[in-house]
Amino acid sequence: MKTQGVLEDIVVIDLTQALAGPYCTMMLGDLGADVIKVERPGSGDMARGWGPPFLESESAYFLSVNRNKRGLTLNLRSSEGVATMHRLIEKADVFVVNQPRIESLRRMEIDYGTLQGINPHLVYCSITGYGMTGPYAGRGGYDVVAQGESGLMSITGEPEGGPIRYPIPIADITAGIYSAFAIVAALLARERTGEGQFLDMTLLESQVAWLTNVAGGYFATGKRPPRLGNAHPNIVPYQPFKAKDKYIIVGVGTERLWERFCRFLGIEDTIMVDPRFATNRDRIEHKAELIPLLDEIIGTKAAESWLSQFTAAEIPCGPINYVDETINDPQVRTRGMIVELEHPLIGTVRSLGNPLRFSATPVTYRLPPPTLGQHNEEVLVGLGYTEAEVEKLRREGVI
Template sequence: MSNLNSSLPLAGVRVLDLSRVLAGPWCGMVLGDFGAEVIKVEHPKRGDDTRDWGLRVGATETTYFNSVNRNKRSVCLDLQTAEGQQIARELAQQSDVVIQNFKFGGAEKLGLGYERLKEGREDLIYCSISGYDRRGPEAARPGYDVVLQGEAGLMALNGERDQPPLKFGVAAVDLFTGMYSAQAVLAALFERRKTGKGRHIEMALFDCGLMITSYYGLESMIMGEDPPRYGNAHPSIVPYGVFDAEDGPLVIAVGTNRQYERFCREVIERPDLVDEDRFRTNIVRAANREVLVPELKREIAKRKREVLLERLARAGIPCGEVLGLHEALTSQRAAEAGLVTTYAHPEAGSTHVLAPPYRFDGARLPVRSAPPQLGEGTNEVLHSLLGLSHERLSQLKAEGVV
């Protein structure tokens, strides 16, 4: 395609993204960030569900859609029609990777399942994303991030001790599943270079949600119960978390005993808190947090944030401001890193696009194309890859297939 950058790691790899909403599109976007040509298939009228979520950008885009669909082309196909299904199969034959998250059995019903598509492409890498184990008793259950956050125990470890279960601010299970899926696709692409064979990758939201419980999950297994919730604090490091200075919040993470000594002597000027047996080590500080932390909070609240940050930095203690989301996105740090880009938009005038977080050889991977308008690549992709004539494309459009 015209926007393919041959210097990127996945240049020459073509991905057919049949997925929608978040986990699958995130996987496709990661592959696109690395240079793959990603063809996103959408319904001609409705498009991806997320084109109707979030704040409107032009006629067919939203902030939600744009957050997971940079570096892609949009091709409209009605997969409920025989012609649409056949075109999708032909596109799969021209692709290295297929991503799908249809309801259980949906891909097979449309003639787009792995067994069907690999008949003409033995080296096809096919990634299926579902809510639950596709081979288990819950295979047909739909997967929704908020449900999975509850079922995977994530809500139970999030938030303050005296609050009800709390979900993460973003769709963490979907996002991690998308990233895990991209990792699996990359591994399969690497293996294919040696074997010439493809793979059927099966990813489940529940599996990925459980995995990101991480050390809390292992602690729970040893304890035989849920670990306590500490909110912004740390279960075994004190002081650690968000504290209120006289003029605003800041984050302080005193990770070692030597840092604690410097914190008391140089930052809050309380050397007496160093010498007490109850506070000498992290283990005893954690055990006596109910006594120590209120005392530290009182000292921190007496001082300006700028003064505290300067002292903390000089003492070599990890620290930082607590910024609002808009503050973070518009900060000098984000600007210097090139993390927020602006693209011209034919209807909205301009639109913001977050840049990939990866740097190769010192350079950030580029946003090669802004998130696509609905169907913007239909004619070009189907003409260049499948040889469909402009007359045939006009006929398919009149029939509602594209």
């Protein structure tokens, strides 16, 4: 029996580029939506040029976030291009865009008011740096700036060091995830009301929302949270330790685990009974004295020896893998997190899978990332254009 995706028969018009928007729409595509990626003729999504590395003419960056989409080129500076976009909107369920300037959207006739007038059932999702209101509205949004402005960089890094940018573009990715979540919620609301709505999603707020427990500590104390390196602000021991050959992670999050950890290390008559380390609150206060003692013990054996023994004792632990080790990890492989699709120019293209798991409506991987304008004729004929009309649009530079 053929399984249906959660969003099967949902049509998404994707007028985004770079990362936040494409990541959002890729997630929707994985859930079964028909995503039509609209790009500028000739150049396309700016991420197509972000490299190296490149595979043939395609950037690895672009390939990583654009599967399960059909590719359409459209010149929205021409009246014919705008008319074609409006025909797409008539049949669409979702429109996603990452243009922060409302005047630009109005000039191209793709602002919310215009598109809602064409299709009142449309879910319109805007993903920008700061949103459509507030003193920063209209500014361009960049991942690194959002990481800095949100406060995340100020709490990342060693205590004596400077702020650290997270090497994964987490502002873009989290904005994409939150936007996909908001779109699915808006589609559910539409099932109840019959009406679409406007979603105003931002990189900055997606990062501010991540402060969670750190902001909670600030609300409780009024004190500026410091950088703590790899240590946890509220739990000890909960950090990397250097074994004889490489680092491992240990997370001792409860008093019961602390007692088990101490007995396993053979320190139940020394460190465990020391009043400085009796409770988690005590261990937080005396962390500077405790961690060197644990470092010395854990440094006496190889990482694999500790990991096998800790795992057997049900003490939370793990290796600190390199990316290639993670890609080839048997757990990652078994759970289907490495996807292979056949690309028309490159051959087999690998990407990371979607972590969502459904028993009845699983995610699917149907299409490789499109080449520029790959599905022009297919999409336009599906809208009712004749082959002659498609060829005319091509000659006139509309597609």
